[in-house]
Amino acid sequence: MSNYNHREAFCLMEYCCEECTHVEIIWNSRDGVAPSGTTCPSCGASMIHKNMWKDVVAVNHKLHKFQKFWRDEKDEEKRPMLDVKMENE
Numbered sequence: 422m423s424n425y426n427h428r429e430a431f432c433l434m435e436y437c438c439e440e441c442t443h444v445e446i447i448w449n450s451r452d453g454v455a456p457s458g459t460t461c462p463s464c465g466a467s468m469i470h471k472n473m474w475k476d477v478v479a480v481n482h483k484l485h486k487f488q489k490f491w492r493d494e495k496d497e498e499k500r501p502m503l504d505v506k507m508e509n510e
């Protein structure tokens with residue numbers, strides 16, 4: 422059994438696009454809940470965490486270039502700042 426509080430702690434997780442079949446492995450960089458979905462960088466549709474039996478705990482995983490990972494929000498990333506950022510884009 423895992424020594425962590427969350428099943429997805431430090432897991433490499435497979436996300437699959439429901440539209441274009443794009444697949445990405447996203448790393449959960451902490452002992453926390455990982456979102457079940459994200460946005461496909463290729464077509465903009467939803468990517469869903471699939472094939473959970475493939476999840477691998479990789480505490481010391483080294484991110485490859487451009488690989489995405491989940492992490493805790495920093496204070497400066499709270500909602501009001503996000504709104505400001507949207508206005509500047």
Ligand SMILES: [Zn+2]
Nearest residue numbers: 438441461464
């Ligand atoms: Zn897609």
